[in-house]
Amino acid sequence: MWNYTYAIAFLFPQLERSMRTLEYRYSMQPTGGMGFRLQLPLGREVTAFRPAADGQFGTVMRTWREFMISGDQAWLASVWPQVKRCIAYAWSPENYDRWDADKDGVLEGRQHHTLDMELFGPNAWLTGMYLGALQAGARMA
Numbered sequence: 001m002w003n004y005t006y007a008i009a010f011l012f013p014q015l016e017r018s019m020r021t022l023e024y025r026y027s028m029q030p031t032g033g034m035g036f037r038l039q040l041p042l043g044r045e046v047t048a049f050r051p052a053a054d055g056q057f058g059t060v061m062r063t064w065r066e067f068m069i070s071g072d073q074a075w076l077a078s079v080w081p082q083v084k085r086c087i088a089y090a091w092s093p094e095n096y097d098r099w100d101a102d103k104d105g106v107l108e109g110r111q112h113h114t115l116d117m118e119l120f121g122p123n124a125w126l127t128g129m130y131l132g133a134l135q136a137g138a139r140m141a
Contacts, residue, residue, distance in 0.1 A: 003058040003114075003129075009065055017066045017075060023059055024082035032089035034059060036114055051089070053099060053111040053126045057133035060086055064136035076140060087137045090130060105131060 009016040026042055027035040033051035063083055067076045090100045090107070098109035107127045111119045119126060 003054060003062075009062070009069060013066070013069050016062075017070060017072070020059065020063050020066055020079060021075075024079050024086075028082055028085065031094035032085040032092055033095065034086055034089075050097060050112045052114045053107065054113045054129050056086055056089065057126075057129040060133035061129075061136045064140055067140065080140065083137060083140060087133055100130065105134065 022038060022042070023034065026044075027038055027046060029035060029046050029048070029051070034056045035047035035049060036052040036055040037047060037049075039045070039047055060083055063076075063079060067073075089095050091103045095109075097111065099107045099111060101109060105127075106122050107130055108121055111123075111126050113119065113126060
């Protein structure tokens, strides 16, 4: 599961950091949305299924965690353009679910998530994930 594992990052930090690299390289849609199931074998077309808000924002927060564990500025610089696209997808006109169209920091649009259902309108869970991703993005910037 995307946002439930913590031990791997501390036990096998290079492995976990490589997962972020793979997510940004192989799961980013042209719009900035992120497919939440890495398509195998690597190199297959990115899934066109709607992005999961918790997974997308969790990836940003895990990127910050991976940087804090490793201190690898070259790695962070290599994924930073994708991190920015991932965050900006929340208010992008290309986000057909219009997560935060008014850029007020509260998710209002249709929000698919990794429990494979939809939430509509403001809610503490996914908006909390969004605010965490915004904070992580600000620190990485």
